[in-house]
Amino acid sequence: MQIAVLGTGGVGRALAGRFAALGHDVIMGTRSPEATLERDDHREWAAANPSVALAGYADAAAGAEIVVNATSGDVSLDVLGAAGAANLDGKVLMDLSNPLDFSAGFPPTLFVKDTDSLGERIQAAFPSARVVKTLHTMNNSVMVDPGAVGGGDHTVFVAGDDADAKGVVTGLLTAMGHTDVLDLGDISASRGTEMMMPIWLRLMSALGTAEFNFKIVRN
């Protein structure tokens, strides 16, 4: 499939590289391809992932069947606006953002929560996109290589209003090695999953590693 990954940080790289390795046609979206190419760390990453193209947000999204929002929560709506509503129309939009506010330092707080969520705001801002909130409750290393933690015996959530879109995302998650894809229902479930960030951050401190994940144990 044609997949556009918006964002060139750790999450964007992890997913772009993994999707490319799985045989998808991957393009990475960034604000300024020229500026991104000037970064030594990006050039190194790109050299190791030569099949992944790089373009501006709109150009990246234009030709994609699936768009992945792998940007920081505080810029996600701006980035998606730059990608352009027309380029998101009818497409599966995998949203991995967390509404973290680092303005008062660490630990961050959440700039939207409880009665609303970033997933819902994105769906509301781009009503013809088919938003699926997923993967944002784990570290990027675990997103793309679930087997590296506990043999992969843990849970990834999907939430969104479009059942077909969740099916497409579930297929991508399964291909990456996820074995327990748990459908939480409509996009308002993002309230619950985004509010897991404080416990996730606390666990990272307590365990001394980001290499963990939640499993929902049931009979």
Added chain:
Amino acid sequence: MQIAVLGTGGVGRALAGRFAALGHDVIMGTRSPEATLERDDHREWAAANPSVALAGYADAAAGAEIVVNATSGDVSLDVLGAAGAANLDGKVLMDLSNPLDFSAGFPPTLFVKDTDSLGERIQAAFPSARVVKTLHTMNNSVMVDPGAVGGGDHTVFVAGDDADAKGVVTGLLTAMGHTDVLDLGDISASRGTEMMMPIWLRLMSALGTAEFNFKIVRN
């Protein structure tokens, strides 16, 4: 040990009954023992748990070594005030409350979150009590019989400022069958665990049962 369980709802009953079955000396605290005894459901429960005494909040807490807050979050500070700061002085205070606000219906919102927590408010209001936040991230049936879900292979959190108090609570949890007691650090970790309520509620809807729990999977 002498354990006072404040609250006669589902959580209070589950814990009082289980602690009594484990051989502890258990007294249940309620606002008005007379009113509680007039309730048919309580009389039935008490008949099945004859070793559990019933008293007002202050009388229950006065003789206890461990006090368990098993009341609704919206009344917890009032109930603990009625129990009396002097009766909590130096004691282990197991806090199981969740700051749920049902005033706008279901799902509830949280009346404290993100930059503060009910666990912290309780510790601040009763500074000489040794508050340990625990067990509130699972259904009361799972609290007292963890083996009934996934063979008990899941996680219970403890958080609090007093290491000895966490040790006492860990002993009680282990005696009930919990095998993975994860220490999150000081009481401010309550922000993270209390903010798990929205995902817990969503999971209950998605799974159609409250018989589940979180496991923190790590290597």
